[in-house]
Amino acid sequence: MNFEKEIVIGVVGGMGPQAGLALCNSILCQTNARTDQEHLPVILMSFPGAVEDRTLFLQGAVADNPAFAIAGIIQKLEKAGAGIIGIACNTSHSPEIYDVILHELKKRRSRVKLVNMPYETCRHIQDTYPSVRRVGLLTTNGTWQSGIYKKLLREAGLEPVIPDYQFQQNVIHKMIYDPDFGIKANPAAVSEKVRTLLDKALHYLKEQGAEAIIVGCTELSLVLPDKMIMDMIIVDSTGTLAGALVREATRKEMKKSLC
Amino acid sequence: MNFEKEIVIGVVGGMGPQAGLALCNSILCQTNARTDQEHLPVILMSFPGAVEDRTLFLQGAVADNPAFAIAGIIQKLEKAGAGIIGIACNTSHSPEIYDVILHELKKRRSRVKLVNMPYETCRHIQDTYPSVRRVGLLTTNGTWQSGIYKKLLREAGLEPVIPDYQFQQNVIHKMIYDPDFGIKANPAAVSEKVRTLLDKALHYLKEQGAEAIIVGCTELSLVLPDKMIMDMIIVDSTGTLAGALVREATRKEMKKSLC
Numbered sequence: 001m002n003f004e005k006e007i008v009i010g011v012v013g014g015m016g017p018q019a020g021l022a023l024c025n026s027i028l029c030q031t032n033a034r035t036d037q038e039h040l041p042v043i044l045m046s047f048p049g050a051v052e053d054r055t056l057f058l059q060g061a062v063a064d065n066p067a068f069a070i071a072g073i074i075q076k077l078e079k080a081g082a083g084i085i086g087i088a089c090n091t092s093h094s095p096e097i098y099d100v101i102l103h104e105l106k107k108r109r110s111r112v113k114l115v116n117m118p119y120e121t122c123r124h125i126q127d128t129y130p131s132v133r134r135v136g137l138l139t140t141n142g143t144w145q146s147g148i149y150k151k152l153l154r155e156a157g158l159e160p161v162i163p164d165y166q167f168q169q170n171v172i173h174k175m176i177y178d179p180d181f182g183i184k185a186n187p188a189a190v191s192e193k194v195r196t197l198l199d200k201a202l203h204y205l206k207e208q209g210a211e212a213i214i215v216g217c218t219e220l221s222l223v224l225p226d227k228m229i230m231d232m233i234i235v236d237s238t239g240t241l242a243g244a245l246v247r248e249a250t251r252k253e254m255k256k257s258l259c
Numbered sequence: 260m261n262f263e264k265e266i267v268i269g270v271v272g273g274m275g276p277q278a279g280l281a282l283c284n285s286i287l288c289q290t291n292a293r294t295d296q297e298h299l300p301v302i303l304m305s306f307p308g309a310v311e312d313r314t315l316f317l318q319g320a321v322a323d324n325p326a327f328a329i330a331g332i333i334q335k336l337e338k339a340g341a342g343i344i345g346i347a348c349n350t351s352h353s354p355e356i357y358d359v360i361l362h363e364l365k366k367r368r369s370r371v372k373l374v375n376m377p378y379e380t381c382r383h384i385q386d387t388y389p390s391v392r393r394v395g396l397l398t399t400n401g402t403w404q405s406g407i408y409k410k411l412l413r414e415a416g417l418e419p420v421i422p423d424y425q426f427q428q429n430v431i432h433k434m435i436y437d438p439d440f441g442i443k444a445n446p447a448a449v450s451e452k453v454r455t456l457l458d459k460a461l462h463y464l465k466e467q468g469a470e471a472i473i474v475g476c477t478e479l480s481l482v483l484p485d486k487m488i489m490d491m492i493i494v495d496s497t498g499t500l501a502g503a504l505v506r507e508a509t510r511k512e513m514k515k516s517l518c
Binding site for chain 1: 309
């Protein structure tokens, strides 16, 4: 079977499960294909029950670092033939989790190429919107606390516009995690309350001078597809990761080295 | 990691790739969950380039039976831990393909439970709409030619309403396969021409007395979600397969036998 000869994209899904599917869908949308057969090979592994909540871990509310489960899933993906990996969850890219994933993969002698979602997102802004300076952030509390986007944006010469703790806690995080109306509890239908909070967040970031906004949580990508809102450029981290995975999977030199 | 102890659903995707994602999405929608962790474990393998077009094979236009590639993917899913398998493609359930898949799996001593999409779809009509008698069919030429739905509907005491060859060829198959405007060529945006042909097909089946319609091609599921149209019940084969996979994955006795 010729799938053995192709570079297979591996997606770590399940965080939440809808976000893993959204990443796969974005891979399809960014692939130049007119028939089924022209699309890229993808394996999605979605083990939602196996991975502890990333934000709860970063806040000290659960003890197990989800990095070990994620590294285990990446190893399963590699064993199944995947060569390039994307993790469909921004919070997993916080150093306390991501560095442990990298360490585990090294220890297990993994040979996969792991594509870094926040790095690709910041790079995408640099490459695509060179005039943008101030970049707002919509993330989970976990990603907010880790400072990963702040660091990467500064390294890219950009100015992060970060909500204060109160606003982050009561508006942005609530959209994602509220047990009644949040996106995680109702991924199929976005509630009116989420829309109201989202509007509040966009106004807040606009007032702080944001010219672009990073949708830095894959759950929020489900309600904010890549476009302009209130004159701000919306940069969807799910879309930028998908684009980077397609780019890596179709690089000729990589194909040669793995075949 | 606790994913080792759960029953994992394996999805053979890639036929087309969008249909595999739609099946995974329907599994999510039919799962009773309020947090990420409550969702079912799923592996999707989408190797679009590895599987020959099913209809072209059934029509004799390509020599390789896609059954061998599909059986290979099922074996990879089983190796990765999947215990219950769904194939997100109706045409693959035509006996010339499906029987070879079963034979191959037996030969390879596979222990997976393969859930049969057309069988589950006909069973769903029997169970959910007991007053329905005449059932219309929207399928690829391959499935049309195989007669699989006709056989299963008759076995269920239902009367199949099947388009004649000319109509099947010029209206229904065109919606899916037309290289310019068909769904396979443009899965992200349904063209006006597809909508016009779909309307024609629904009127045709209504005139023939159909009380329900089986959306018996996973590509068509993308444009005809499960609902009523023109007083006919629309039964989406993607949705019925997803429901059956969730049912099988949450059966307690099965859990016991595999753990």
